[in-house]
Amino acid sequence: MPKITFVSPEGGRTTVEASDGDSVMQTALANGVEGIVAECGGAMMCATCHCYVDEDWLARTGTASDEERSMLDFAASEVRPESRLSCQITVTGDLDGLTVHLPDAQI
Template identity: 85%
Template sequence: MPKITFVSPDDGRTTVEAAGGDSVMQAALANGIEGIVAECGGAMMCATCHCYVDEDWLSRTGAASDEERAMLDFAASEVRPSSRLSCQIAITEELDGLTVHLPEAQI
């Protein structure tokens, strides 16, 4: 199973195993990661699963769609070039070792 490391704003790190085909958001919720709220359950309607993809992983997670970029305008924390909605990042074996940073706030 691929592993994902979530980095909290205070640099705390939690690494979890994630099922292929799930989203990064689903992996966070299944493992009780604080900092991913996911109010809409992954429907790309709320921006409360905002995360920052680690620079080393940006090319492997793909670019955000126009719809995702538009939804990020509603994020509670600063939107950066590495911002993604974690519900839109599908877990694959190629993402084993992915690191995402959590923002200061989601709501």
């Protein structure tokens, strides 16, 4: 199973196993990773599962779609080119080792 590492704003690293087909957001919730709120449950109706994709991985995850970018405009923390809604990143074998950084605040 692919492994995903979440890095907290303080720098703490949590590595968890993900299931193919789950989103990065679902992976965080299922493993009790703090810092992902996911208020709307992945319906792209909020911006509370914001993450920053580690630059080494951005080519593989891709950047935010236009609709995703519209929601990110309302994120609680700074939006950067590597900002994504983690509910919109689907885990595949290709993302084994993915590292994402969590923002200071989601709400």
